[in-house]
Amino acid sequence: METANKEKNINKKLSIQVSLNGLSFCILDKETNEICYFKKINFEKQLDPIKVLAKIEVTYEQEDELNQQVDEVVVIYTNPLFSLVPEKLFDEDNAASYLKFNTRILKTDFIAFDNINEEIVNVYIPYTNITNYFFDRYGEFEYMHGMSILIESLLSLPKEVSGPKAYLHVHDKFYELVIIENGKLIFANSFEYDTKEDFLYYLLFTAEQLKLDPEKFDLIMMGEIKKESEEYKMAWDYVKNISFMGPFHPYSFKKMAKPEEDLSEYLLIKSL
Template sequence: MVTTTKEKKLYKKLSIQVSLNGLSFCILNQEDNKITYLKKIEFEKQLDPIKVLSQIELTYEKEEALNQPVDEVLLLYTNSLFSLVPENLFDEDNASNYLKFNTKILKTDFIAFDNIQGGIVNVYIPYTNITNYFFDKYGEFEYRHSLSVLIEGLLDLPDAAEGTKVYLHSHLSSYELVILENGKLLFANSFEYETREDFLYYLLFTAEQLKLDPDKFELILLGDINRTSEEYKMAWDYIRNISFLGPFHSFSFETDHKPEEELSEYLLLKSL
């Protein structure tokens, strides 16, 4: 349950990330800034939203910690059903029009949008069955698209205004590419890939279209990628300046809930 203003404040915030490839859950104790629960579940294959909901229900049955009362709930949707629109061109009454060229829209689809700093609106399709499930469980709560969290987090970096930077946030078989130029968003998109050659192709093709020289731009990695990843090794052969994002949060962790790679939980932790 989510506490109301009449109930005692618990100082606990739950963040949930939902994709068709997996789930992540995180609980923050805001009194001592400590992560008290962190759970990541990867599916063997991509599921549809109905089967994802079944996995969510199963997780709540198995994980006792998820059934504790919290003050706040934030749900992040990670999917490719989005489109970025300049705020001055956005018309809420015609939100579906911004998506129809990127994805197939059903009459039953609900269109949502996030206002992002820098005058950008992220228009996207959340999974209505999953939204309804969490509304039934917690009452009113906030949900956003994970790309919105990613872009805002990168725009807030101290060195975001310095030159051109290419940020690659990797998942197991997809990644988001966010490019900033002198502190402003130049490009943001997501790519699905099957081979490491595909991984490299989308990256280099985007750089070519934006006239970015692989010998000069800085590629900064985060998400499910590290120095042992095949994708990293291939990128290293073609791009001169590669690094990993530095420290991005001030949380401490309960011993049993510290992730092996904190960058792999960037979106979840950044949303808290």
């Protein structure tokens, strides 16, 4: 969907990532292929959607750059309130039924879904109050779930036949794990963790359930993790082939608009 700024072509796209742990914003100048604005806000603790909206409102009051005209807006919801369904089995009229076994659904919840590469549907719950806020501000805009962007981007990578690849996308206190083999999605889920031991447990338990040998499968990391991270060091002791995602975007950055690490904003940049 397009935003309401149709009078003239501004050629700028705003991408916003929303989670209960923090917010990220960036603006792409599509004419120059340059990211001209970037802002990341980490919350000290997980908030509820009402308090997250209050943070968004304050950010718009404080950040003049966010009040410039843009002609495209995409909002990414990053939360565990999702379920993947094969497209052949998906029934839009019964979308809520796919979520009822893994999340609590309220009568007021709006159920959304993303179509991923014509084979998978991601059914999820966006934060309605935040969606309404952005609609009031921009008119029509696009929103997606973070897992949809992650899966779609990974499935679009060149297909290899060298065995399964596990992609681990790390956020603050949770991560998404996507496993692809021969160009096909074989697993995707998110896990919350408090300790580095939890971090490792979910990874190794998933590998065990899928009969993946830690000596053989490739583990590719991205998101908020570095070689200095305790989680990385612990995984290194158990998984033989670990690497970080290589270059993944064609954009340059305006001075003062670059994240500390591009990989920490993988979903935000991939949504541009």
